[in-house]
Every structure is written in C-alpha cells, then in structure tokens.
Amino acid sequence: MPSGVHLHNVRGQLFAAAERVLLRDGPDALTSRAVTEEANCAKGVLHRHFTDFDAFLAELVLDRVRSIEDRTTTLRAAAGIGSVADNLADALQDLFGPVTVAIVALITFRDGLRTRLREAGLTGIPLAVQGAAIIAEYLTAEQESERLAGDADIDTLAPTLVGAGHLLFADRASAPPQTAAIRKMVTIVIAGALRSPQS
Structure with a gap:
C-alpha cells in the first residue's frame, strides 16, 4: 500500500x-x-x-446528518409553491439517495456504530429521524400558508412519509422507485390533511 x-x-x-x-x-x-x-x-x-473505525463511521453519519439538516431552509421555502405532493416527493427522493439508504443499512448492521451515535446524542435511526424533522418543518410551513388543514397531525404525517419513503427506496438490488410511485404514496398519505385539492 x-x-x-x-x-x-x-x-x-x-x-x-x-x-x-x-x-x-x-x-x-x-x-x-x-x-x-x-x-x-x-x-x-x-x-x-479517528480513535477507531466505529468513531470514523460515526463521524461519517454525523457528516451526512449535517448535510440533510442543511436542506431544511430550502424545503421550507418551497411552502406555498407548486403542489404539496410534488414538493414532498422531491424531498423524499433527495433524502433517500443511494448513499443515505446504504448508510441506514450500515447503522442497522453495526452495533458499535449505533452505540457511538447514541453517545453523540442521536436517537432512533439517524438520517431518517432528521429527514422526518425536515418534512415536519415543511408541513408546518404549509399549515401556516393554509394549504394544509389546521388540525393536520404533522407529528404523525412526517414519520409516516419518511417510513413509507424508505420502504420504497430500501431495496439496494433494484433500481430506485419511479417518481410516479413516490408521488402516489405521498398523495395517499397526505390526502386527508390537504385543505384543498393540489394539482
């Protein structure tokens, strides 16, 4: 070497x-x-x-978490523009790129890595948790713009969208899902929360 x-x-x-x-x-x-x-x-x-390999991997995950969190402002700014379903479908495609999907698999694969991430203050499944937080911020902005019902349960909608989105993307052996499939899932999940039909 x-x-x-x-x-x-x-x-x-x-x-x-x-x-x-x-x-x-x-x-x-x-x-x-x-x-x-x-x-x-x-x-x-x-x-x-890095002190050891799990420390390196934890920093890799934290770096990706910061990258996801940096997208919050951009997605929130999309509130009121275009359709809610399209904005969410685009956000999920951005969130669940190949690297994120692979890192989520890595987190579930390595006990030592999960321990390091908990020590760093990350709970649940990192990347998915941050993705749900960003989606929740966007949905809140849509609620404020009155395109989402005032009584919409954002705390349930956001993790539901991220969980369903991850299931669509999780098969590393297959091609990523088509945009139409993602939009269909999003449309079904948010149907009861929209104040008016979205084009």
Whole structure:
C-alpha cells in the first residue's frame, strides 16, 4: 500500500471513499482497510484522525446528518409553491439517495456504530429521524400558508412519509422507485390533511 500519498481534506476524502465502498460492496465489506485502499492511502491515515473505525463511521453519519439538516431552509421555502405532493416527493427522493439508504443499512448492521451515535446524542435511526424533522418543518410551513388543514397531525404525517419513503427506496438490488410511485404514496398519505385539492 502507498504510504507517502498526501491527502488534502483527509476526512472528506476518507468519507467519500467509504461511501464508494458502501455503495459498491455493501455494509459487510466496509472495513478500515477497504476505505484506505479506496482512498489510495496508508491504513494509518485513518487511525491518525479517528480513535477507531466505529468513531470514523460515526463521524461519517454525523457528516451526512449535517448535510440533510442543511436542506431544511430550502424545503421550507418551497411552502406555498407548486403542489404539496410534488414538493414532498422531491424531498423524499433527495433524502433517500443511494448513499443515505446504504448508510441506514450500515447503522442497522453495526452495533458499535449505533452505540457511538447514541453517545453523540442521536436517537432512533439517524438520517431518517432528521429527514422526518425536515418534512415536519415543511408541513408546518404549509399549515401556516393554509394549504394544509389546521388540525393536520404533522407529528404523525412526517414519520409516516419518511417510513413509507424508505420502504420504497430500501431495496439496494433494484433500481430506485419511479417518481410516479413516490408521488402516489405521498398523495395517499397526505390526502386527508390537504385543505384543498393540489394539482
């Protein structure tokens, strides 16, 4: 293995390498050696920046969580524009990209990683929890714009949309679901909450 390769933005390059391994080979193939080989660097590079492999994976998940949380403002700004169903379908497609789906599988695969994430203050299934929070913020904004009924149960709608969305995307061996299938699911879930028909 090369030992003299200099990496700029070491964390970012290691995270990108881990994501490539995860997407290509699945969670059981994700090891520190696989990551450093993919990043074309010495194995010691990873251990100089992280106490152990689960610490590295926890930081990878936290990095993805921050990326998801950064989308809150953009989605909330879509309230009142276009159709609620289309906005939610787009948000779910964005949320459940291949990397997110693979990382959710990784979290369920590794006990040590789940322990580290709990120690970092993350509850439930990270990424899905943050996705539900973003969806809830958007639904609240639609409620304020009066396109969603005032008595709509956002605390139930948001996790229902994320859970159903994850089920549509979860099969890594198949192609992602078609936009029409996602929109159909969203339309059914929110049908009783819309104040008026959405086009």
